[in-house]
Amino acid sequence: MKALFDNERLASKGASLPLPDAAQAVSQVESLDWQSITDSLNDSGNALLKNVLTSQDCAALASMYGDDGHFRSRVVMSRHGFGRGEYKYFSYPLPDILQGLRSSLYERLAPVANLWNQQMGIETRYPAKHADFIERCHDAGQLRPTPLLLQYGVGDYNCLHQDLYGEHVFPIQVAFLLSEPERDFTGGEFVLTEQRPRMQTRPEIVPLRQGDAVAFAVHHRPVQGTRGTYRVNLRHGVSRLRSGQRYTVGVIFHDAN
Numbered sequence: 001m002k003a004l005f006d007n008e009r010l011a012s013k014g015a016s017l018p019l020p021d022a023a024q025a026v027s028q029v030e031s032l033d034w035q036s037i038t039d040s041l042n043d044s045g046n047a048l049l050k051n052v053l054t055s056q057d058c059a060a061l062a063s064m065y066g067d068d069g070h071f072r073s074r075v076v077m078s079r080h081g082f083g084r085g086e087y088k089y090f091s092y093p094l095p096d097i098l099q100g101l102r103s104s105l106y107e108r109l110a111p112v113a114n115l116w117n118q119q120m121g122i123e124t125r126y127p128a129k130h131a132d133f134i135e136r137c138h139d140a141g142q143l144r145p146t147p148l149l150l151q152y153g154v155g156d157y158n159c160l161h162q163d164l165y166g167e168h169v170f171p172i173q174v175a176f177l178l179s180e181p182e183r184d185f186t187g188g189e190f191v192l193t194e195q196r197p198r199m200q201t202r203p204e205i206v207p208l209r210q211g212d213a214v215a216f217a218v219h220h221r222p223v224q225g226t227r228g229t230y231r232v233n234l235r236h237g238v239s240r241l242r243s244g245q246r247y248t249v250g251v252i253f254h255d256a257n
């Protein structure tokens with residue numbers, strides 16, 4: 001339980017650890033097996049990205065929670081019926097590690113997003129570079145950064161939802177687990193549901209460890225059926241924490257109105 005108390009102490013004091021270096025995290029992203037991640041996204045709408053962040057990166061990111069200089073706003077989930085727990089949206093400029101992860105992940109995911117749109121008969125195509133997609137968001141008035149840091153304590157949970165913030169949507173997002181299951185917290189599973197036309201909803205738990213990430217569909221994805229392609233509707237959330245404290249970083253590629 002030591003790490004938990006360290007996190008708690010840091011968060012409550014508002015002390016941040018030294019900022020992690022972006023270069024190592026980006027090279028970790030680049031060394032992942034993107035063919036198998038792409039296959040997993042196409043087959044099941046989500047993919048596990050193992051060991052992207054070191055435990056030091058995770059501790060440094062979680063410790064930012066107490067330092068309001070990094071954030072543009074704070075949301076207490078129970079006030080909005082979103083669940084229980086809270087989160088803060090980062091402000092621009094993002095910490096280097098998040099800026100680096102956001103653009104390197106985008107470059108790998110954009111081809112998958114383009115294939116999905118083609119299969120779903122959606123005309124939108126995504127440029128190769130994240131900066132060009134962000135310019136499209138900003139030109140449409142979606143100016144506010146969406147990457148966020150979430151904090152859960154005992155009894156907290158995140159209701160099933162979709163992170164849509166305006167007309168422009170990048171259809172895949174990524175969440176990083178900063179805490180270690182069974183050591184720092186119990187419960188608190190990352191949950192995905194997939195609603196298929198005229199069928200019952202399919203649940204899935206993604207078994208994340210500290211430093212892992214999950215890439216998943218924001219709202220729809222194509223599924224190949226016997227009579228052609230159909231669209232399924234996805235939501236994600238977090239089951240109730242039974243004990244401890246859990247931090248995550250969410251990387252959403254579109255900006256918000």
Ligand SMILES: O=C(O)CCC(=O)C(=O)O
Pocket residue numbers: 150158163174175190236237238248249250251
């Ligand atoms: O805390 C989590 O695992 C889920 C976070 C989330 O909703 C998001 O990253 O959009």
Ligand SMILES: [Fe+2]
Pocket residue numbers: 161162163236250
């Ligand atoms: Fe979310």
